[in-house]
Structure formats: structure tokens, C-alpha cells
Amino acid sequence: MNRASPAQQPARRYIMSLSEAELRARVAALEAENRLLKTRVIGYQKGDTGGKRPRTDDIVSGCSEHSLSNHQIKRYSRQLLLPSFGVQAQERLSKASVLVVGAGGLGCPSSLYLAAAGVGHLTIVDHDSVEVSNLHRQISHTEAATGESKALSAAVACMAINSSIQVDAWPTGFKPHNALELVQRHSVVIDASDNSPTRYLLSDACAISKTPLVSGAAIGFDAQLTVYCHGSQGPCYRCIFPEAPMPRACASCSDAGVLGPVPGVIGVLQALEAIKIVTQVGTPLSQTLLLFDGMASSFRSVKIRPKRPTCAACGQQPTITADSLPAYDYTAFTGSTGQQLNGHDQVRVVDVRPVEQFRMAHLPGSVNVPFLADDSSSFPGFVKQRAVALLHEAGVTEAVDIHGGLQAWAALDTSFPSY
């Protein structure tokens, strides 16, 4: 049978339905992508773009003449017209560089707004690739980008909006070995990541290099925003949360769900905070936590502690330093791996997933006892926890819940399929 695959059929119908103008627009977008692929360095090469990063305090002001071109004046006129923004702020913005870690529900809107506003240099880091289930909230990614690198796809979207800025994509991800160098090359960093180890790593790298960190997070209908490592008094993430929460207390969007506009609201506010910091306009959200409740459409602003003198990262005698950071084990600190199994020979692994999933893949020697909780959607690992509680009630007190489950196992054992 000569039949197109289900994935190709809608794509072909889609192309056939386009007008000439739409096709031309599509060709232009593909050309932008091609240009990006040809000119940008893909992947991490030590010291590739080098040079001194533009810090906000390096930027000289007070010139009667400005450096903006006529095109820039026209393009950015609506923000140049603002008395509190103007030419000076735009010049600072065009000399600034912003690192966006995560090209998901927060990173997409924040990078798009930063590109549109004319930030001079944008770097987008993400090791993941675009999935269909991302498209409802990660608005830089198109259907055509499914399967492609998120970093690259988000960079292409930014380039399509503003070709006059420099946009770099880093599909290799944000890791302890490259964190400090990446952070040090930028004026401000946006935490748009989706996991606890990356949040601590980002905060530590920003604390060490004294780089402001605009931190956003969202899940379900709830979202949070604050600025860490700002000024002499601003706390870091570790000042507020010196001890990492246990993994089962941390819901992720893939476990608990999220409504697209909720991270959208926070991503846009992250762009606003980054613009304010690099242009020195307004008051950044330091020592303040903004809480957004999408269900009630309400914002709540609360005051949080200043820098903790005993903080391991930003205190007076830090133990996390430029030298120690690359070797710091963030997954062990946050307990985000399935490593509990290591070092136990006499372990009976009970797999509580439905039998269909057990048949797809399971750990050698594990037994399958499918277990269904009444509302398994609320918290990750909920089914496992209920099963463990029942075992405890029945007198099997040594039963424990393996944090992260098989997803965490698959992260360590690459031969195990993740699904």
C-alpha cells in the first residue's frame, strides 16, 4: 500500500490549503531557521564567544548623542516614548545579554518578549526536544518543530521576531561543568527551568558570579516569581530554601498538569524584571515573592528575608565556590534519582503500575502488583505512596517508596525505556 503515514497526511493537507502569501511566509521562516543553523555555534565549546560581558554597571551614560540607528528608533519608538525608559534605557538594553535557562512554558514567552524589546544578546539553553504535549503553553514552538531541539526552536522564533539581535541556542543543557561560564557571560539570568537540581545549580552559579537571577515557576493554576542574587542584600534560592524539598513533594507539569496562560503570565513578568534590571529602570522584585493564583486571578506580594550570612552559596564563608561547584552533586542534594536501590542486595521491588506498562518494561526481578488509587492524579508517585501506606498498615514496616520511580531509573539506566 502506498499510503502516507498519519503524521504526513495532515501536514500535506495543511500545505495544500495555504495561499501563496502564506507559503512565502513559511519559506521566509524556514530561511531564518536555515540562517540560524548555519551561523550559530550549536553546542558547548569552551570560550567560543569569549569577551567581556556587558554588565549594567559597565554601561556609560550621560552622552548627549545616542547610539541608536534610525531603524532602531522607529522599531522601538513605543518604548522610547516612555519618559522613564527612553533612549538611555534602550541603549542599555541593546548592550545587555540575557541567559534563559529552559525553553518551556516560562522560557518561551520570556525570550520572545526580550527579543522583541531588543535585548542585544539572548542565549537560550534547553537539552529537551519539542513534544506535542508542550505546544499548548510553550508558544515559541510550532507543530513543525516537534522532535526538534527546544533551544533551537525557541531561538528561531526569537530570530523571526527580531533579526537585528544575536540569539544563541544551547541544546546541550545547563550542567555543573558549564554553568558558571555560561552565567558569567550574561548580564542577567532567567530561571525558566522545571526541576529542583537545575534551580539550585542556577542559584549557586548566580550567587558565585553575583549575577541577578529572575526566577519563575508554575504548576496547575499557581505560579511564583522573584529575583535572587540582586544587590548587596538580595537573597539566593538557598537563603530561602537551604534544604531541598523531598522529590515526592515536588509536582512537575508532566505529573500534575498546567494551564498554558499561567506560566505565560509569569514568563512575561520575567522578561519585564530582566528588562528593568539591565536598564536600571524601576524596582526589581528582590526580597519580594509574587504569588499568582490563576483560579482566582489574584496576585499576592509577600516580603521575604534578606541574604542569610550563613548561606552556603552567598554567605560570608561560602562552601559552594567557583572551584567546588562543577563537582557538586545536585541530583544527590535534591534526592532526584532512583539511587536508593544501590547498595541493597536483599530488596524486593514491587511494581504497582498497570500490567500493560509492566509488560512494556520492568526492572529485572521485580514483581507486578497493579494498584489503583482513587485519585492518582493529584501528586506524583501518589499510587506508590498509597501502596506503601497499605503495606505499613499490614505490618510490612520496611516497605519504602522509591522516589522518582522508573522515570528516575531511566535517567540513570539509559537502556531502560522512558515513556
Place this chain on the structure above:
Amino acid sequence: MVKLNLHFSGGLELLFGNQKEYSVDVPHEPPSELKVGQLLVWTRDHLLTERPELFMKDKTVRPGILVLVNDVDWELSGTLDSELVDGDNVVFISTLHGG
């Protein structure tokens, strides 16, 4: 009795019957003031509906929970010893990681 408004967010409301706001009367005998440490225990024993280990660890909140008294970090008012009076608002927030 001390009249308080409690607010749970960041997923913590799931441990409290999926309810974010509570107006409560917490039993307390003068002359000493009610302290947040005592409120934690009362909240766990009277409002919490499941998995106390996701709310408390030892005598305080578990790591990852921020407590605010009248919208100010409890670190600035004495953490467990922060004093509470009629009409105070106490907010419990779980730090979020999603993006």
C-alpha cells in the same frame, strides 16, 4: 481563642482537603501569646487531611515550605516563636519547580 486566617498554596492545599483558605479559632490560654510553632501542630492535628510528612518534619514545616505571617517571611519574626494575635494572616507556600 485566637482568630486567624490561614492560606495554603503551591499544592499544599491538596493536603488540606483541597481548600486554600481557612478562617479558624485556635484554642489558646493567655497570658502568653500563641506561637506559630503551636499553630503548626494544631493545624496538622485539626485541618490536615492526609500525609502529614508532606507538611511537617520534626517540629517545623518540611523543607520547601515558606511560612509568612501577615505577608512577611517568618524568618523575620522569629520562625517557630513568631507570635500571633487575633486577625493575623498566616500563609503556607510550597516552592514550585514547574516551568
